[in-house]
Amino acid sequence: MHPEKKRKLTPIIWDRDDKEVGISSKNRISSKSPSLCSPPSLQKLTNISADGDVIMYAITNTQLRGMQMAAGAAGNSEALPNSPSLLSPKQCRRTNEELGEVEDNECIEVRHISTSRWALMDNSPREICSDNTGDTLLNTHESGELRREGSDSSRGKSSSFDGQDSFMELATSRRDYSENDTMEIDEKHDEVRHLDWDLEEEEEFSRFEERAAPKSRSMNMLQGCRSVFNYEKLNKINEGTYGVVYKARDKETEEIVALKKVKMSLEREGFPLTSLREINILVSLHHPSIVDVKEVVVDKDVFMVMEYVEHELKGLIDIMKQPFSEKEVKCLILQLLEGVKYLHDNWVLHRDLKTSNLLLNNRGKLKICDFGLSRQYGSPLKTYTPLVVALWYRAPELLLGTKHYSSAIDMWSVGCIMAELLAKQPLFNGKSELEQLDKIFRALGTPNEAIWPGFSKLPGAKVKFVKQSNTLREKFPAISFKGSPVLSEQGFDLLSQLLTYYPEKRITAEAALKHSWFHKEEPSIEELIRNRLKSMGYDG
């Protein structure tokens, strides 16, 4: 095993005792600050993922007691990160093997949330150590918001905000991997994959960190998580794959918020890593076009407290009689691109941009939500799972099975969203990957090596595709007498650049924001959207 090989990670540490807690792991940096070592009350918990990957949690004894009490109260061990007693014999065996590999009292370099690559004040890593280690429309009637409603088994059931005053400071990490291994999580499927890891990438990545730190506040979670009791739950908004979202009121400030409860039932082994990743990313990012996470609160469950946003864009499109005008689309896409640029500037891929993950408030502000599939990326690129992005918004390189992809995949999704806003219907609504590719090729022409260097080497390009030519302009003409969505020359140019096959040539968010479409004369930004919402009876 390479002694310096290390994984790229940004562990969250919620440390109520003001002790810095780190995860020991093999091959990490040796102790440099002995005085920081051996916090007396730390326990090392490990958790084993579906593929036998060991995840380690560092918690205090107090927290462990709280978690065990809460688990007892919940009668559900899945609700909490596993304590050792919750592990099966097989898991324990594996755990002990793994723990045997870990050197006690070693110091490791751990990025605290306040020292993560996204933190404002201090982005230099600190040395710390540890001794142990299908949808229907739902009108909520309250403010006339319209949303799509997902599967809703627990609808109407009041959530039990009656849990323990526990919790939970956990730091997650994983052991380091053998020389050529690293790990990629196929989030929606809770799989853990072992893929190639490149040390140079890590080094390169560290060099990017300083410039990648966003110029925004960071959340201080050192004070510990407040209880969900601070919020009065009003109604359920929606239920996604990874969480149930409630509308709630802050009892102190009366502020209306959205509470996203982390679903534990999907996780066989402890706290869902996808949720950790989503929380980690969302608490670190602050931008007007990204839904703001205010805090994380707990009872026996974990909730993200988010700013409340009245509408889901998909729901609005579904009920609109007329599609958005070109000017309105420009206003929405501008905001979307600003958010996407911010994400990419901070080395975050969203990987699930679609109209149902875009929210719109009554003041015409667009907010990107659902970071359940998002992840940090580095340069040079490593391999990632191609099983990301909802089918209709999935870039052709993903559909053709590439594992080396980058921010261009989000830009393709932006193109699909722009087309959908103009046409009031999804641009490519395939039912399978093959049909999706077929729909794309029919509209944009069949790609070839000349327009997309490397195309023929992609795993999915072995199939002989029928030659088609580009018919996109017919779908979005400059003038229409048949009711097709009209799109100006500049607008069509941007759309074409977003829907460019060759990822290297696909327009970036930064370049798109400078596109002449946005700089013609118009529009008084949110004014247009606000007027549109007003005309539909929503007054902010």
Ligand SMILES: Nc1ncnc2c1ncn2[C@@H]1O[C@H](COP(=O)(O)OP(=O)(O)OP(=O)(O)O)[C@@H](O)[C@H]1O
């Ligand atoms: N801050 C918010 N304000 C209002 N509604 C929200 C907010 N966040 C999410 N929602 C609603 O809840 C739905 C589900 O949220 P989200 O997409 O984050 O959950 P998920 O479990 O990750 O969903 P998915 O199944 O799409 O992955 C959203 O589509 C939206 O309708």
